[in-house]
Amino acid sequence: MSDYNFKEFMSRPDRLTPGHRMCAGCGGTIALRNVLKAVKPEDNAVICNATCCMEVSTFTYPYSAWTDSYIHNAFENAAATAGGVEAAYNSLKKQGKLDDNYKFIAVGGDGGTYDIGFQSLSGAMERNHDMVYVCYDNEAYMNTGIQRSSATPMFADTTTTPAGKCSAGKPQNRKDITEVIAAHRVPYVAQTTFLNNFSDLHKKAEKAIYTKGACFLTVLAPCPRGWRYETEDIMEVTKAAVETCFWPMYEVENGEKWTLTYEPKQKLPVEEFLAMQGRFKHLFKKGNEDKIAALQAEVDRRWESLLRKAEMSAKL
Amino acid sequence: MAAKVIRERLSGNEAIATAIRQINPDVMPAFPITPSTEIPQFVSSYVANGLVDTEFVPVESEHSAMSATIGASAAGARAMTATSSAGLAFMWEELHIASSDRLPIVLALVNRALSGPININADHSDGMGAKDCGWIQLYAESNQEAYDNMCMAFRISEKVMLPVMVCQDGFITSHAVQNINLLEDAAVKEFVGTYKPDQYLLNAKAPMAAGPYAVTQYYMEARRGVAQAMYDSKDTILAVSKEFGELSGREYGLFEEYCMDDAEYAIVIMGSAAGAAKDACDMLRAEGKKVGVIKIRVYRPFPAKELAEALKGVKVIAAMDRAESFSGNSGPMACELKAALYTAKMTPDVLSMIYGLGGRDITVEDMVKIYEDLMAGNLCCDEIPYRYVNVRE
Numbered sequence: 001m002s003d004y005n006f007k008e009f010m011s012r013p014d015r016l017t018p019g020h021r022m023c024a025g026c027g028g029t030i031a032l033r034n035v036l037k038a039v040k041p042e043d044n045a046v047i048c049n050a051t052c053c054m055e056v057s058t059f060t061y062p063y064s065a066w067t068d069s070y071i072h073n074a075f076e077n078a079a080a081t082a083g084g085v086e087a088a089y090n091s092l093k094k095q096g097k098l099d100d101n102y103k104f105i106a107v108g109g110d111g112g113t114y115d116i117g118f119q120s121l122s123g124a125m126e127r128n129h130d131m132v133y134v135c136y137d138n139e140a141y142m143n144t145g146i147q148r149s150s151a152t153p154m155f156a157d158t159t160t161t162p163a164g165k166c167s168a169g170k171p172q173n174r175k176d177i178t179e180v181i182a183a184h185r186v187p188y189v190a191q192t193t194f195l196n197n198f199s200d201l202h203k204k205a206e207k208a209i210y211t212k213g214a215c216f217l218t219v220l221a222p223c224p225r226g227w228r229y230e231t232e233d234i235m236e237v238t239k240a241a242v243e244t245c246f247w248p249m250y251e252v253e254n255g256e257k258w259t260l261t262y263e264p265k266q267k268l269p270v271e272e273f274l275a276m277q278g279r280f281k282h283l284f285k286k287g288n289e290d291k292i293a294a295l296q297a298e299v300d301r302r303w304e305s306l307l308r309k310a311e312m313s314a315k316l
Numbered sequence: 317m318a319a320k321v322i323r324e325r326l327s328g329n330e331a332i333a334t335a336i337r338q339i340n341p342d343v344m345p346a347f348p349i350t351p352s353t354e355i356p357q358f359v360s361s362y363v364a365n366g367l368v369d370t371e372f373v374p375v376e377s378e379h380s381a382m383s384a385t386i387g388a389s390a391a392g393a394r395a396m397t398a399t400s401s402a403g404l405a406f407m408w409e410e411l412h413i414a415s416s417d418r419l420p421i422v423l424a425l426v427n428r429a430l431s432g433p434i435n436i437n438a439d440h441s442d443g444m445g446a447k448d449c450g451w452i453q454l455y456a457e458s459n460q461e462a463y464d465n466m467c468m469a470f471r472i473s474e475k476v477m478l479p480v481m482v483c484q485d486g487f488i489t490s491h492a493v494q495n496i497n498l499l500e501d502a503a504v505k506e507f508v509g510t511y512k513p514d515q516y517l518l519n520a521k522a523p524m525a526a527g528p529y530a531v532t533q534y535y536m537e538a539r540r541g542v543a544q545a546m547y548d549s550k551d552t553i554l555a556v557s558k559e560f561g562e563l564s565g566r567e568y569g570l571f572e573e574y575c576m577d578d579a580e581y582a583i584v585i586m587g588s589a590a591g592a593a594k595d596a597c598d599m600l601r602a603e604g605k606k607v608g609v610i611k612i613r614v615y616r617p618f619p620a621k622e623l624a625e626a627l628k629g630v631k632v633i634a635a636m637d638r639a640e641s642f643s644g645n646s647g648p649m650a651c652e653l654k655a656a657l658y659t660a661k662m663t664p665d666v667l668s669m670i671y672g673l674g675g676r677d678i679t680v681e682d683m684v685k686i687y688e689d690l691m692a693g694n695l696c697c698d699e700i701p702y703r704y705v706n707v708r709e
Contacts, residue, residue: 080380084387123376
């Protein structure tokens with residue numbers, strides 16, 4: 001958005017306020033706090049939260065850390081619930097029973113988004129409710145204790161894909177949820193993470209919230225407990241994810257206009273990202289060189305595919 | 317003062333849809349499932365033709381139907397949905413959340429057998445599977461009763477802040493066309509009134525948070541609150557029914573007593589098969605037999621005290637369930653009826669009978685035979701402590 005101003009953005013009051021019970025340095029909290037900065041101070045919002053760390057730690061009865069109206073329903077239905085809230089808004093507006101303006105923001109972790117909530121999400125996107133679904137993606141079911149999800153990268157050590165004598169961690173590649181939702185041809189889909197001064201995240205959040213129709217935002221949100229890095233290193237971890245092209249920063253408009261919003265000057269090898277995290281420690285043992293090569297090949301394949309889409313879009 | 321009557325011929329689904337049109341709810345998310353599919357179809361056609369203000373949300377599943385209904389209701393809208401069988405089973409998790417969030421949601425349930433084997437016909441296994449979810453349940457014998465219950469449902473729900481299921485039997489009631497007396501649109505609108513929630517999400521002056529994580533110190537009080545509301549809802553159901561009776565001329569209680577004044581042998585039943593029981597009762601009354609029928613309308617809250625009172629003087633009871641709960645003890649209603657009698661220190665013989673599963677027919681002759689067994693003291697059961705009607709063993 002052309003009128004994005006970092007200072008003004010950061011001076012807006014927090015909508016996810018301190019005092020909640022999320023872990024220190026939790027990526028999810030950083031993601032949501034910053035996404036919600038994009039709601040203009042004069043607008044109201046309803047947050048619809050899937051069951052996850054975010055929900056159990058920010059709305060522990062009788063306390064809420066949210067300044068906006070907030071509803072938690074269940075694990076797999078944040079999108080459907082948000083759709084219902086939006087339908088109520090449309091009905092009451094149409095009947096002249098409501099004056100205020102609202103934005104609808106559904107929030108889920110990768111479990112509630114990629115996996116158990118996928119049907120509800122796909123349905124809500126297809127119906128094109130005027131809402132934003134924000135996935136804070138920490139690449140495993142962290143709330144129940146670091147079990148693999150379809151967002152977990154190949155070879156990650158999780159509690160249901162433990163690395164061991166006969167296992168090198170998760171055997172499968174991760175699902176690309178951003179591309180899957182882009183294929184719904186909704187108005188706006190983007191993926192981002194914490195980089196530099198967060199302007200990429202802020203701009204995408206603002207665009208998602210103020211674009212009419214169903215929009216989707218995936219924010220890579222590291223979990224120090226699950227990824228096993230030192231809490232204070234979070235910005236180095238997300239930077240490595242981006243600079244290795246493990247986590248490309250891009251957006252897709254109407255399912256067809258693919259734009260890279262950040263391109264590393266020099267694409268770093270994926271080891272740079274892996275070596276920072278305990279969940280990939282076993283890959284650096286002798287004899288696992290082929291695993292790192294396989295991961296590198298997958299990162300390259302996906303990056304090349306994305307570049308092709310962006311190039312094609314540039315010709316549109 | 318009784319309102320003007322409109323005489324019509326409608327199926328149960330048409331009757332429910334007509335009531336929905338008259339109520340004009342704000343939001344209705346729904347997913348089609350036989351035999352309730354017609355209800356969202358009718359509502360969609362009302363929307364398409366500008367007859368209602370309802371936002372119809374064509375969700376991708378029943379789980380999302382109830383999820384979106386919960387979202388809409390919490391947001392401050394009058395919200396409802398309709399379903400059957402597997403659809404209700406798929407909503408099960410959400411049914412508890414709706415009642416725990418104390419949302420005044422109405423669900424039109426067209427009762428159908430649960431899988432498996434898959435079967436689309438009437439029985440109460442879906443409703444019985446949801447009897448312990450904190451929802452008020454109203455059962456109907458006819459399309460007239462289904463219509464009337466629907467007209468009363470939001471009034472009850474919005475007063476006690478518990479969700480309400482309005483149940484009718486699949487096909488037998490939902491698809492069979494019967495004569496019906498409708499109220500005028502304006503009379504229904506006035507009776508139902510405008511919904512003004514106290515607390516709701518879309519209240520910019522007082523933002524609200526719904527659906528908390530409640531730790532051990534709080535969870536039990538939340539459930540206790542639902543239990544109290546359920547217990548107290550009896551008075552509201554009776555008060556709303558009385559008011560509706562004054563408007564329509566049709567009186568409803570927690571259950572209907574048919575020839576029960578001096579009855580010594582009674583059938584207790586719910587839903588459409590009550591008609592066959594009443595016919596059998598009439599035939600035997602003509603022969604001077606002291607038989608009667610109790611048709612339960614309000615299954616939740618279970619009218620335990622009132623049923624026991626109504627069954628005083630009855631020697632033998634057939635408690636007839638159109639659902640198997642595999643308890644190894646009795647049918648689900650029979651279990652609760654026996655508990656109610658025990659609490660009232662009454663010890664009539666109670667024969668638990670399972671009938672009509674998956675739409676299996678039950679005739680007046682079957683009902684006569686059941687009365688004859690009650691009168692003859694033929695109450696023994698073979699392998700299991702209750703009896704099946706019309707089953708191949």
